[in-house]
Amino acid sequence: MCIRLGDVFASSGTKTHRPKSGRWHELAVDLAQAACPTTLLSAAIPPSQRRVVAAFIAGVLAFALPTGLVRAQGYPAKYDFGSTATEQEIAAVAIAVPADGKGLPPGKGDYAPGKTVYETACTACHGTDLKGVAALPDMPSGAALRLVGGRGTLASRNPVVTVESYWPYATTLFDYVRRAMPFSAPGSLSNDEVYAVTAYILAEGNIIDKATVLDAATLPKVKMPNREGFIPDPRPELFK
Amino acid sequence: MMTGGSTDPDHASARAQAIAEALARLGEPITEAQAREFAGGQVCDCQEGMFALAPTRRGLLGGVGLVAAVGATAMLPRATFAKAPPGAVEYQVPNDPTKEPGRLMGADGGYGSRSQFETEVRWVNPTRTASFTPLQASYGTVTPSGLHYERHHGGIPNIDPARHRLIIHGMVDRPIKYSLADLKRFPTVSRTYFLECSGTTGSEIMKAREPTAQRTHGLVSTSEWTGVPLSTLLKQTGLKPGAAWVLAEGSDAAVMTRSVPIDKCLSDAIIVFAQNGEAIRPEQGYPMRLFLPGWEGNISIKWLRRLEVSDKPFYTREETSKYTDLITKTGKARIFTFTMEAKSVITFPSGEMNLPGPGFYEITGLAWSGRGKIARVEISADGGKSWSLAALQDPVLPICQTRFRFPWIWDGKPAVIQSRATDETGYSQPTHHQLVDERGPLESGPLFYHMNAIQSWAIAADGSVRNVHPFG
Numbered sequence A: 001m002c003i004r005l006g007d008v009f010a011s012s013g014t015k016t017h018r019p020k021s022g023r024w025h026e027l028a029v030d031l032a033q034a035a036c037p038t039t040l041l042s043a044a045i046p047p048s049q050r051r052v053v054a055a056f057i058a059g060v061l062a063f064a065l066p067t068g069l070v071r072a073q074g075y076p077a078k079y080d081f082g083s084t085a086t087e088q089e090i091a092a093v094a095i096a097v098p099a100d101g102k103g104l105p106p107g108k109g110d111y112a113p114g115k116t117v118y119e120t121a122c123t124a125c126h127g128t129d130l131k132g133v134a135a136l137p138d139m140p141s142g143a144a145l146r147l148v149g150g151r152g153t154l155a156s157r158n159p160v161v162t163v164e165s166y167w168p169y170a171t172t173l174f175d176y177v178r179r180a181m182p183f184s185a186p187g188s189l190s191n192d193e194v195y196a197v198t199a200y201i202l203a204e205g206n207i208i209d210k211a212t213v214l215d216a217a218t219l220p221k222v223k224m225p226n227r228e229g230f231i232p233d234p235r236p237e238l239f240k
Numbered sequence B: 001m002m003t004g005g006s007t008d009p010d011h012a013s014a015r016a017q018a019i020a021e022a023l024a025r026l027g028e029p030i031t032e033a034q035a036r037e038f039a040g041g042q043v044c045d046c047q048e049g050m051f052a053l054a055p056t057r058r059g060l061l062g063g064v065g066l067v068a069a070v071g072a073t074a075m076l077p078r079a080t081f082a083k084a085p086p087g088a089v090e091y092q093v094p095n096d097p098t099k100e101p102g103r104l105m106g107a108d109g110g111y112g113s114r115s116q117f118e119t120e121v122r123w124v125n126p127t128r129t130a131s132f133t134p135l136q137a138s139y140g141t142v143t144p145s146g147l148h149y150e151r152h153h154g155g156i157p158n159i160d161p162a163r164h165r166l167i168i169h170g171m172v173d174r175p176i177k178y179s180l181a182d183l184k185r186f187p188t189v190s191r192t193y194f195l196e197c198s199g200t201t202g203s204e205i206m207k208a209r210e211p212t213a214q215r216t217h218g219l220v221s222t223s224e225w226t227g228v229p230l231s232t233l234l235k236q237t238g239l240k241p242g243a244a245w246v247l248a249e250g251s252d253a254a255v256m257t258r259s260v261p262i263d264k265c266l267s268d269a270i271i272v273f274a275q276n277g278e279a280i281r282p283e284q285g286y287p288m289r290l291f292l293p294g295w296e297g298n299i300s301i302k303w304l305r306r307l308e309v310s311d312k313p314f315y316t317r318e319e320t321s322k323y324t325d326l327i328t329k330t331g332k333a334r335i336f337t338f339t340m341e342a343k344s345v346i347t348f349p350s351g352e353m354n355l356p357g358p359g360f361y362e363i364t365g366l367a368w369s370g371r372g373k374i375a376r377v378e379i380s381a382d383g384g385k386s387w388s389l390a391a392l393q394d395p396v397l398p399i400c401q402t403r404f405r406f407p408w409i410w411d412g413k414p415a416v417i418q419s420r421a422t423d424e425t426g427y428s429q430p431t432h433h434q435l436v437d438e439r440g441p442l443e444s445g446p447l448f449y450h451m452n453a454i455q456s457w458a459i460a461a462d463g464s465v466r467n468v469h470p471f472g
Helices: A003-011 A023-034 A047-064 A067-072 A087-093 A111-121 A170-180 A193-205 B009-025 B032-039 B054-063 B065-070 B182-184 B213-217 B229-239 B262-266 B432-439
Strands: A230-233 B130-132 B165-169 B176-177 B190-195 B220-229 B246-248 B255-260 B271-273 B287-290 B304-310 B325-327 B332-333 B343-348 B358-367 B376-378 B400-409 B415-423 B456-459 B465-468
Touching: A087 A170, A087 B165, A111 A193, A111 B304, A170 A193, B165 B229, B176 B182, B182 B271, B190 B271, B213 B343, B220 B229, B220 B304, B220 B358, B229 B262, B229 B271, B246 B262, B255 B262, B287 B304, B343 B415, B358 B376, B358 B415, B376 B400, B400 B415
Parallel strands: A230 B332, B165 B304
Antiparallel strands: B165 B176, B190 B220, B220 B271, B246 B255, B246 B304, B271 B287, B325 B332, B343 B358, B358 B400, B376 B415, B415 B456, B456 B465
């Protein structure tokens, strides 16, 4: 039968045999207990020597712990915190649409309903001419609100950066309008309305014609004028 | 009963002036309601609990003759938006603080405030899209959380941490959702890093526009950030072959999104829930944010709710129409320009200060690099003709603001002072000319992102300091 170190210490009747301080000693006792079946502590050891043997083992373990045993215990590779995210939970938030259009929702829209959406939800900031309203309080400057125009200005001191002149992917327009517009009521447009107002803006920018119906199949195929206008970061620029 | 206040009328009026100026520095004129909000309370002392005071106050008044002896007014905060600067509480100022007991602990409700005599605040730009750290009044390297710069794309959401979840999904073996409590059970790391907006000083590329170090360079700050390495979380979900990018998405009104290369996610990226030893501030992403050390601030998505692992970037609005660097020389734009390169600014003396006369001054400022440690900072007092090494304050940490100091005797003649930082990769801060030669001039339109040119402050013979530009 295995003798438990804790029993040895407890049976001593006084606290003087128990290591007084230091978590290493206590850990050593715990570990010695855990390792009990394979330790030298067996019934073969006379009771009179058990305390001495136990103290010796605890001492050895305490010495070895900082370099070996605690590390072996270490950090696990896996933790059981958190829980599996269900398909419904993911679907409720996974709204991002990449350039290939994967994940675009059902629905469709074109210029005419898009004009209605635009006039009710967008003109206050972007203007009836889609060129942005200047000097709005607490809003980015007019330039950031401009949606059309500016082609041919990028290689100049005063570039006009708009959806028409700058944005590389039409999917980005759909994604952004759906997640963040209109500014005062983000996420309030239906998918049909987002398709429609996307079509309106792209048509006003002379990128698609007014008859084009945008949906999950047609939107990713829209070729934006500045599609090839982006290059990877070449920095660091090493100046001499 | 609440009749405290300075007993020196001149002093009181000077301070009222300082506070008015502090409020003006916030930017646009503010309404009285906003002023009350900034001050954190109202005049009326009838509102129990306005400083979580109720229990304390009862405790104070409940017994001890001490209270009667010193009068309750000396110990209780008097919140008057007209008198206390933002972040401070107005207390009575005795004529001689050694002749009466000071206020008891707990009178602040258990959470302290700064001195009512300190007035530095973040400056909010006119469009209220960003606020700037008062670098010219900074000490050391850590930015007080209440002065950390802000940039929001849809305002500051108010999020109940009990209801917030971070979902990791996409090209993973097992999609997992984590609560804040789940996140806090993981082994954590704490790192002191700077965070900088990629647009900092962008408007300064062609000419000197802003008057102070706060308004030129104040979109950079430093905090100690604590959280869980993202690599730990991605080990839990596993990654499918081909995983190359991770879309990070915020839970704000902009549902702000950026695509992050997987290598960054598996190296030093952190999901942060604490800042400077306490929960991260709401304006910094409470209850949790992504933190990508050394990279432009906007990609460290705040109020993080979702990470979607993918094989390609998403080309979101914030990484195409914004935060791309148009090179006007060619008309092409750089995309995925993540790293913030070596930069520095002299914070003293700096714009709008006045030197009282010739003599000794310690020039000091901050230097930082997203590529590692600052190796050296050089100072020029003759507009860049000659340079001398500044002393770097220990500890010099990687991807962290480093304080530099340089003893200087001003002879009273006009001078232009500059600092030039070099990081441990050997990269040195360029001049405005070098940047414009490389990338092309930009007068209007998009911002000149990643503008890290050497800043110049001119000191006139009368001691006044102003922002000057090499283009004249």
